[in-house]
Amino acid sequence: MAKLNIKLVKSLNGRLAKHKATAESLGLRKIGDTTVQPDNAATQGKIASIGYLLQVTEDK
Secondary structure, three states: OOEEEEEEOOOOOOOOHHHHHHHHHOOOOOOOOEEEEEOOHHHHHHHHHHHHHEEEEEEO
């Protein structure tokens, strides 16, 4: 299964509570935090909702 490298590149300050919770569920708390997540429907949905805060690359 493919993996995604997800990096938080914008601040969570002043964002909607739902967006903060989504970032937290991905394991992202502050700018520069990175996580590796499986490329599945749940992860894609999270990325779709807060994609403007993230940098996503495919891990091989």
